[in-house]
Amino acid sequence: MIPRLLYLPASIGLALLVLPLAGLLLKVDWPALPALLLSPEALQPLGLSLVTASVSTLLCLLLGVPLAVVIARSQPRAAGLLRALVTVPLVLPPLVGGIALLSLLGRGGVLGNTLELAGLRIPFTTAAVVIAQTFVALPFLVIAVEGALRTAGIRYERVAATLGAGRGTVFALITLPLVGPGLLAGTVLSFARALGEFGATALFAGNHVGVTRTMPLAIYTAFNGSGVTTDQAVALSLLLIAVAVIILVLVGTRRASVLS
Amino acid sequence: MIPRLLYLPASIGLALLVLPLAGLLLKVDWPALPALLLSPEALQPLGLSLVTASVSTLLCLLLGVPLAVVIARSQPRAAGLLRALVTVPLVLPPLVGGIALLSLLGRGGVLGNTLELAGLRIPFTTAAVVIAQTFVALPFLVIAVEGALRTAGIRYERVAATLGAGRGTVFALITLPLVGPGLLAGTVLSFARALGEFGATALFAGNHVGVTRTMPLAIYTAFNGSGVTTDQAVALSLLLIAVAVIILVLVGTRRASVLS
Amino acid sequence: MTATLRQDVTALLAANLQLTRGGFTLDVQLTLAPGEVLALLGPNGSGKSTVLDLLAGLATPDTGTVTLGGATLTAPGRLVAPENRAIGLLGQEPLLFPHLSARANVAFALRVGEAQLNAASARVQADRWLDRVGLAGLGSNLPGALSGGQQQRVALARALAAGPRVLLLDEPMAALDAETAPFIRQLIREQLAETGTSAIIVTHDIVDAVVLADRVAVLHHGALIDEGTTAAVLAAPQNPFVAALAGVNLVVGTAQDGAVVAPDGRTFWVRPADAAALSPATPAREAPGSGTPAPAAPAPVAAVFRPASVVVHTERPHHASPRNVWSARVRSIEPGTGGVRLRTSGDPEVIAELTPAAVADLGLQVGSTVWLSVKATDVSAYRR
Amino acid sequence: MTATLRQDVTALLAANLQLTRGGFTLDVQLTLAPGEVLALLGPNGSGKSTVLDLLAGLATPDTGTVTLGGATLTAPGRLVAPENRAIGLLGQEPLLFPHLSARANVAFALRVGEAQLNAASARVQADRWLDRVGLAGLGSNLPGALSGGQQQRVALARALAAGPRVLLLDEPMAALDAETAPFIRQLIREQLAETGTSAIIVTHDIVDAVVLADRVAVLHHGALIDEGTTAAVLAAPQNPFVAALAGVNLVVGTAQDGAVVAPDGRTFWVRPADAAALSPATPAREAPGSGTPAPAAPAPVAAVFRPASVVVHTERPHHASPRNVWSARVRSIEPGTGGVRLRTSGDPEVIAELTPAAVADLGLQVGSTVWLSVKATDVSAYRR
Amino acid sequence: APSNTSNTSNTDEPTGQGLASQTLSVYAAASLTGAFDELATLLEHENPAFDVQVTYDGSSTLATQIAAGAPADVFASADQKNMQPLGDEALVGPATLFAGNTLRIAVAPGNPLKIETLKDLVRPGVITVLCAVQVPCGAASASLLAKAGVALSPASEEQNVTAVVTKIAGGEADAGLVYATDVAANPDRIQGVTPAGADAVVGHYPIAVVADSAHAEAAQAFVDLVLSPAGQAVLAAHGFLAP
């Protein structure tokens, strides 16, 4: 059922996404790779990245799914406005996201001052990493799930209601399963975005080994380290990509089996 | 039809996305703002950003929609793999995207060498900006449209075929309009992402006034110039956000009216 | 409206609904007594599904109210949510939850509906329900792996299993096969009677109305044009739709000397017993919405006769006893289950039913000119 | 299969299809002559919609072929795309394109189908089609703003407008109201005849088969169990489904001295003309799939009689002439369009139809024990 | 208070002796990477109780973070511009200049295009990249070019000097202006050419203890080490000039 004409642009699109990654492979110093990948400089940021990205994704689900429901079920005008608000963080250059978070939660920030009085300091902690990642990843989840909710429509929810099911039951047993594919897509997108997050984290959370140095920051550090070639940065990137591909393929296959 | 329990997390989610932006507003040097925003230092990058992001979005549509169709109509296994490949660029820290593009299209790159012989040089040109933006924005379009295609299903396409409609006709008159909302969401996402793109652009395209200095690069440059006060960077960010919000709301409202 | 006011005191469900959607306007008053089953009939697009949506709380009327057992469900500024109404709705499409098996679809209703069963007993009961609708063994099939009629039966089982106080069924027998339909009809009948559930059943099949309903109401262009027991409504069709449903010819015209004059001028003499009723002085059976007719206007009257009562001749019958004789052209000839049906020209068209042998003998073809006759004693009449 | 082979030479469409889906197995051979209209009947889930999907190219059989006018459409390793088959399909759901108005839905078929009209004339013609199906004025409505029956009519107009060589209609009359149905049936009939289109019509309404089809085929559990002219098939039902469709009682049993012995031992004497045919030596009307019966086995035979032929007594009739007399319990009493229908115990159950007055006179209730009789001359019989 | 802090901790006190094990956080400009890594090791060696963590980034990023309350103890900036506002706000103690840096023309190893002077940078066909004037190396480059009277329109104004090095090492650009220390740090990837007048343009690096530092004494110890002859020797080995 695929118009033959589409295969050409589809191939170009795929090539545009995949070939640069293949290009990276050519830059890898293969003999030195194994030692580097097993060094604490590689494994510690990787661990931190996986943990923070997972927590962020969870937060995205907890906050984003409800937000998506509210938007999807709002009047068109309100939904349009909410959707625009949710999309704005996407437009922010990563650095600006960091400035914005600092200006809210940093010393001198509106909320930051209050928190400081309560003895809580968020910036430059692992919590800051999670917040920065959630901030940048949340829009993906919301937009993806909202789209799925809208496409799924409310026909089945209405049927469930006429059978006597309360809203919570309908949400858990009907709505969520029906938007399963969209939810999974949104989760994948936001996990990927959280895993790759660099800009806002760099400014808002800093770059402290073991605390806030996630994989992207480790790559940045390796890249900026004078005297070090880009080799290390490329190797670390490769590691990040490999882990991401494994996770994505695992999820993708599970998703496929759910759908089929 | 919205379970009441969802309003709390939804509000927190929205606050997380919106409050940092509000925090930014507090950092603005309002009296100096109008002059700054009307200066060429602000308007030229804005113009360049809008032009390049629009072209990138167009490219995303041309390449991404076919790719999304191919994935959506593939066997589950193949689709899972393709989807994972398409998602990987999301994981890349922006800097690595830049390295990857350079290693492919740069002077020493695989394709770059060939292009060089043909007299084509891509880095440091506006074309490089567009390529970098397309590279980072394309996954959004593909994932969003693929999800919409999958949810829309093929029932109507099958009906159209039994009426005698060829694949191209079905695609243009049935498939595309049916995934309208998903397509619009994907377009918005990829435009937003292209507009905010900084990392890959900085490395792959460089930072040349009028040629490759897009708004995010201008913001970063301003940030480096003004240091701690960040006034100018914030002002420029504000301009970018304002333009983005206007575009998003306009599109969102149009989208709402299409849906209603 | 008279009918409504008459029943309000004993009504379980009472509704007064106004709604405009584009060019379509709905204005309906109806009531349902406890345990009563009402068949809601009407042509396509007359607003039947819309009425059910309004009753179930899935749509909001522009103005109007819905009350159930005295409690207000719908009123200006008030809309009790569908899940809190105890009104079930089986819509025109089965809409089985696509991610749940047939069994799980029914079990869902048993868990969230009146029964509030736990997961395990809901599964057991669901299988019993599937058995009752003739789908034993298909419980594990997802809706996509069920045929259209099988889906319809699961949806029906699900709606019945929810156990609401009032059940709204929108063409519940559509898509069912001829062998199954009577059993399912019987199942609905027994289930409603056993549980004392009131119901409104939308159907295009007069058999459903006859078997299932205590009373029928006929909707036309968003307004109720007739209401009463099935027999009464079918005996005196108020409009061509009801006549078609009853399978009779209906001539609406004006009264003249105990006969009915059709719009095209044909005069239909009617049986003596009814001829008197055509005189303006005698009050007719009151149709809902008719109110008190203005005495000055010529009262509209109707004549009704069965297609089988119409005799077809190729020449003008001189010696025959029928007083009603006219000529017409044959518009169409179709086989029917009761013989061959001839549709003949005129305003209104008249349908004659005769045996295939007769059609052959008379050499009838589409376009033939024929003479038709019907005995006055076969024509009943009434004031509208 | 004999029927298939017989017709192969003149067949426009010929299909031999095998498919297994979960517990369901389909194995069907069928042919369609040019201009022929075949009614495909069968209980829910017997595979009718599946057959149409396979013919239209929307599904692939496990094995088998489909040929149209000699060209192979489906074969191992070959599947001509639906859009290149010239086979139209109106599915069981209307599936109007939700983003296109009623007019645009029909116009789509006129543009991409046989007619290949340009946009402007497609719009004009589409409005004409909407007029023909009684929807003039609703052309601009989106499908969401149409009632169920209105959607069905648009879908039918769209399918007819595409002008395929073979048209497959899956319950095209479902959801239509009683007044409209005859007109739409006539429209389908005329359109198919005018354009010489061959068609297969799936329906649960025997009227559709009688009015529209030249021939009927009965599908049961994925296999064709009967085939022939409507009259022939209804006169000698091959199984309870067909009997239900024909509205008759069917007793399948073994032949004994010119009578039919039911599974529960009741003996049904049949009319003399048919009694001879029950003897094993006489060849019966050959049913498709029956092949040559093994001569040793007791040949299954069937007795058929109308519910109205069954007389109900409260005591054993001594003096009565009918040779067939038996007692049974009343299982259910339902009003029907032809009177009151009594379902009585036994294997098989027997339905009796009598007037409401008779029911009252006899004081019948569910559970009553009654005596039933039917005259041998009212019972026809045949070998299966 | 900040001004006192630097005075109370003295070099002649036994450095860090008797202090509990503590982690010292140094925020340093990216160009200091090699040298400060060595100095950190040196301090830890001298005083095993110290665990020195150095965070490298652009000076403006680091300054912004310190202003927002980042847990830094020492800040070493690549220019005065980013140190000044922190001092004005009393967020850091008094700053001391501890190193200088000069510019080099960076070219591909072997100098294939034979670039010897600043004027060669404007030769047709030569792709030159510079730091943006907003960052320290860019400001220095602008000043050097202005003094030499060369009007140069670079192919790109990079956000930091590493990007300039990367572009030249990767072959995207033919030449650029980088710090002498960058040339020293990347001997295999780029080659340095000293332009005339380079010594006249010196970038100055200030260092200061952060006012909020929880480890003020240790912080001062690090600053003292940097300023000590041993520290200066390390810096010189990495190509830095004396302040």
Ligand SMILES: Nc1ncnc2c1ncn2[C@@H]1O[C@H](COP(=O)(O)OP(=O)(O)OP(=O)(O)O)[C@@H](O)[C@H]1O
């Ligand atoms: N948005 C709308 N604009 C215009 N007309 C509308 C709109 N929505 C519904 N209608 C009209 O409302 C009428 C009532 O529809 P409804 O579905 O209630 O009919 P119904 O009696 O159930 O018919 P059916 O027997 O075909 O199911 C239809 O004539 C339909 O065209």
Ligand SMILES: Nc1ncnc2c1ncn2[C@@H]1O[C@H](COP(=O)(O)OP(=O)(O)OP(=O)(O)O)[C@@H](O)[C@H]1O
């Ligand atoms: N994936 C599957 N697994 C098991 N059974 C299936 C699957 N898909 C379809 N079936 C079965 O195939 C049979 C044929 O379905 P089909 O839709 O062709 O029936 P039908 O004759 O059109 O019935 P109806 O009159 O109800 O429309 C059904 O019994 C259905 O349960």
Ligand SMILES: [Mg+2]
């Ligand atoms: Mg309806």
Ligand SMILES: [Mg+2]
């Ligand atoms: Mg079917």
